[in-house]
Amino acid sequence: MPDYGASSRCLWNVHNVWRTLRIKVFVALTCKENWIHAWEIYGPDDKLLSVPVHACIHPVMRAPCCTKSGLLALTCLPMAIAAPNCPLMGPEFPPPQRLSQHPIWQNALNNITAVLEYMDNGNIANTDAFSYSIQVFSTNPGKPILWERHKTAKNLPTENLGVKKVDGNTVYRLGSVSKVITVLAFLAEVGDSYWNIPVSDVIPELAKYSGQSTLPGFDRLRKTSWDDVTIGSLAAQTSGIERDYGVLGELTETEDVPEKWLGGFPILSASALPPCGTWPLCSRAEFFKGLENMFPSYSPWQTATYSNIGYQLFSYALESLTKRKFVDILDDKIIKPLGLKRTYYENAPVSVGIIPGTLEDTYWNAHLGDASPGGNMYSSPNDLSAMGRAILSSKLIRPSLTRRWLNPVTFTSDFAAAVGAPWGVRRIQLAKDTQPHRTLSVFTKAGSFRQYTSFLTLLRDFQLGFTIMVAGKPALNNFLGADLLGASLIPAYDAVARDEADKLYSGIYVGRETADTDPATRSWLTISTDPNKPGLGVDNWISKGTDMIEMAIKLQSGVDQKPLRPETRLYYTQLESQTAEGGKDQAWKAVFEDTGGPTSRRQPFSTDCGSWVGITGITYGSMPLDEFVFNFDSVGNV
Numbered sequence: 001m002p003d004y005g006a007s008s009r010c011l012w013n014v015h016n017v018w019r020t021l022r023i024k025v026f027v028a029l030t031c032k033e034n035w036i037h038a039w040e041i042y043g044p045d046d047k048l049l050s051v052p053v054h055a056c057i058h059p060v061m062r063a064p065c066c067t068k069s070g071l072l073a074l075t076c077l078p079m080a081i082a083a084p085n086c087p088l089m090g091p092e093f094p095p096p097q098r099l100s101q102h103p104i105w106q107n108a109l110n111n112i113t114a115v116l117e118y119m120d121n122g123n124i125a126n127t128d129a130f131s132y133s134i135q136v137f138s139t140n141p142g143k144p145i146l147w148e149r150h151k152t153a154k155n156l157p158t159e160n161l162g163v164k165k166v167d168g169n170t171v172y173r174l175g176s177v178s179k180v181i182t183v184l185a186f187l188a189e190v191g192d193s194y195w196n197i198p199v200s201d202v203i204p205e206l207a208k209y210s211g212q213s214t215l216p217g218f219d220r221l222r223k224t225s226w227d228d229v230t231i232g233s234l235a236a237q238t239s240g241i242e243r244d245y246g247v248l249g250e251l252t253e254t255e256d257v258p259e260k261w262l263g264g265f266p267i268l269s270a271s272a273l274p275p276c277g278t279w280p281l282c283s284r285a286e287f288f289k290g291l292e293n294m295f296p297s298y299s300p301w302q303t304a305t306y307s308n309i310g311y312q313l314f315s316y317a318l319e320s321l322t323k324r325k326f327v328d329i330l331d332d333k334i335i336k337p338l339g340l341k342r343t344y345y346e347n348a349p350v351s352v353g354i355i356p357g358t359l360e361d362t363y364w365n366a367h368l369g370d371a372s373p374g375g376n377m378y379s380s381p382n383d384l385s386a387m388g389r390a391i392l393s394s395k396l397i398r399p400s401l402t403r404r405w406l407n408p409v410t411f412t413s414d415f416a417a418a419v420g421a422p423w424g425v426r427r428i429q430l431a432k433d434t435q436p437h438r439t440l441s442v443f444t445k446a447g448s449f450r451q452y453t454s455f456l457t458l459l460r461d462f463q464l465g466f467t468i469m470v471a472g473k474p475a476l477n478n479f480l481g482a483d484l485l486g487a488s489l490i491p492a493y494d495a496v497a498r499d500e501a502d503k504l505y506s507g508i509y510v511g512r513e514t515a516d517t518d519p520a521t522r523s524w525l526t527i528s529t530d531p532n533k534p535g536l537g538v539d540n541w542i543s544k545g546t547d548m549i550e551m552a553i554k555l556q557s558g559v560d561q562k563p564l565r566p567e568t569r570l571y572y573t574q575l576e577s578q579t580a581e582g583g584k585d586q587a588w589k590a591v592f593e594d595t596g597g598p599t600s601r602r603q604p605f606s607t608d609c610g611s612w613v614g615i616t617g618i619t620y621g622s623m624p625l626d627e628f629v630f631n632f633d634s635v636g637n638v
Contacts, residue, residue: 083595084435086609087534088571091461092438093497094586095140102499108492109136109147115484120151128154130472131166131354134481136489137385139393139463145385153356153472162355162364168382171342171353172469173364175447177454178377179311179422181334181343181387183235185326186318187405188333188396194321195232202231202317205288220299224291228300231317234310235421236409240298244308245290246277247371253277281369287312304410304419311374311422326373338390342380346372353378356451356472363450375449381467388458388465406443406460428486430494431532437609438534440490446478453478457486462493495531502529505536505630505638511543520545527570538568538590538628552592552625555618564596570628582634589615590626 099105116134120127135148150166163170174181200206206226212218213225224241233239246253251262252273274290276282282290287309297305315326322329327345335343342352346367350359359365368376379387389395394402408418408425418425423443430438443458455468455478466489468481511523525541525548541548549566570588577585591611599608618625630638 082565083597083599083608084437085534085567085569085595086437086591086593086611087435087569088589088591088611088615089439089441091497091572091574092535093501094572095463096493096496096500097141098500099138099140099493099496100142100146102496104495104499105492108488112147112485112488113149116149116151125474127151127474130470130474131156131356132468132470132474132481133166133168133170133172133381134466134468134485135168135381135385136464136466136485137389138465139389144389145382148381150381152354157355157357160355161350161359162353163351166354166471169342169352169380171344171348171378171380172454172471173449173452174375174377174379174384174454175449175452176308176375176422177379177384177445177447177456178373178375179447180391180445180456181330181377181379182311182315182326182373183405183421184387184391184396185330185333186235186314187401189318189329190321191397191401192232192404194317195235196230198227199229199231199234199313199317200226202320203313204320205284220296222295224294224296225300230300231314232409232421233300234307234314234317237304237306237310237419237422238301238410239307239310240296240300240302240305241307241310241313242294242297243306245287245294246274246282247368248308250274250277253279281367284316284370287370301410304412308371308374312371315370315373333396334387337396338383338386340379340383340386342378343383343387344378346376346378348378352380354471361451362471366450375447381469384454384456384467384469385465388456388467392458392460392463392465406441406458408441428490430490434532435534442486444482455479455482457482459490459493462490462497464489464493498529498531501536505529534569534571535591536570536588538570541568549592552590552618553594555625556592556614563594565594567593567595569593579631583632586630586632588628588630590628592626 096102119125131151131153133148133150136146137144138146145168148168150168150170152165156164194202198210200210209224209226211227212223213220213227218225229239229241243249251257251265252268255278274282276286276290291309318329319326330345334340347365350364353364355362355364368374391402391406397405405421406423408420408423411418416427418427420443422445424445426442426444428440428442429436430440440459440461443460445456447454451472453468453470453474456465457467458465466482466485468478468485470478470481506528508524508526521544523543526539528537528539530537538549549568550563552568553563553566554560568590570590573587573589575587579585591614593611597608614626616624616626632638
């Protein structure tokens, strides 16, 4: 087959087989080197039929001409080469008002329930050996807890001193999810105005290091440049300091490391051993003395390096700034305002907790001393979900501060991952194959403490979140649980939000003067949604007889050339204002684009998606061409 040097797309039309065959995924296939090799077709008995299908690009039509071999006669319909849309980052639609009542959402929750019941009933992944609690929560209209499931291990010790059955009020250890609570307490108390202040200016024990890093001969391999370690770098894991001192990871303080694993290490003198750590806990003075023996992992702000002691310093900085104890700030700024009844900084009562073994083996009563802000706390599913909702709704801090907080600070080597304060940020593609630029930023924090694991997830643009709390020795980690939830909840929410938006906004909008004016001066447009497209679509936008979609693209590009496939899509800005009549005005932003060109392959610098640069790029009398405002009446009609 000749090579015409370009890739294309095929849209396959399969005749007379839809009733008996299921075609998996391959509605549109990207040809590689002008060939499509095969797709998957399933027969009525769910037997996989492998059908080789071949295509080449016609040298004149620039569209596929198809040949077939195998079981079915397939015809190929030409499809114009099209680039994906380039949406604006953020929510595409307003939050759904009846999420929990929508059948798509209910089906997603039923699917999750079915999977978990199958695992639990069959002891898949040894689920009999651990207890868990999962909650899905939201700040959208409706109940705050949208779904929950609690399962108690079958092998709880007979002498168990804790609860006999887990529920929403059962207390688990949080591990590093404590870091989210610590940062929230800091922001609620003093905000982020101190974020860029060096810790050597705030913490008295570090003041002696001020200016040392600028002196000749400063040993950057062995000494931390405390002048460059800011409070914000501690929160965002970019300080470059080591992970722990004397506790986690220190082999001389770890009791259950097999002796044979230590055979390759030299014998240490007594003076080389940390004087404290797991037992006894380090005093504040011992901790700062120990810092003198710790080597930097990287220079501050160079890359993300996880550090628990960074959060110990972070809490010290807050105490220095406020002259208050961290535990008092936690109580005054989070626990009391949110009415949390089952959240503890330390020493949670055994009677309210799930204890999957002995108190000693589970570390239920263990605490980390001054390192507690980084991983010592306890909470219940109800309380942790309440804190998640408080973050999403900005109940404790200003909305602008929440928006700054729920953002990445630096990247990692994983292309889809970033680090926040203290978030692990995932960028999830909502339609990877058809609309690769549709992404959702998800803010997570995982934690573990001996036999406890916890997971908090915030889907900022969906005003949605979930918690996973586990006690025991699970074969499945909390990330796999999050994968299960996300795979069902994210597409379901997306579909419900689009469906509600379609019912609310779709229609033909006609200018008030249109009925009584000459056709050449009439104005109207059509709003609709498309499951394969982001946001709201604008079609047939005519103003005084002018095709405004085509004109907007020309004005934006500055080129008087007819676009191949002009599109206008609208994205929800979350900007709203109340009207005197009891309704509201709601602003959306338009992206004008020509999707008729070829899909751009990933290049080192160029991109086919830079819509954020063009926002309000064209104005007329200071009015933005890309601003669409919907007016709602007092009962919510557009």
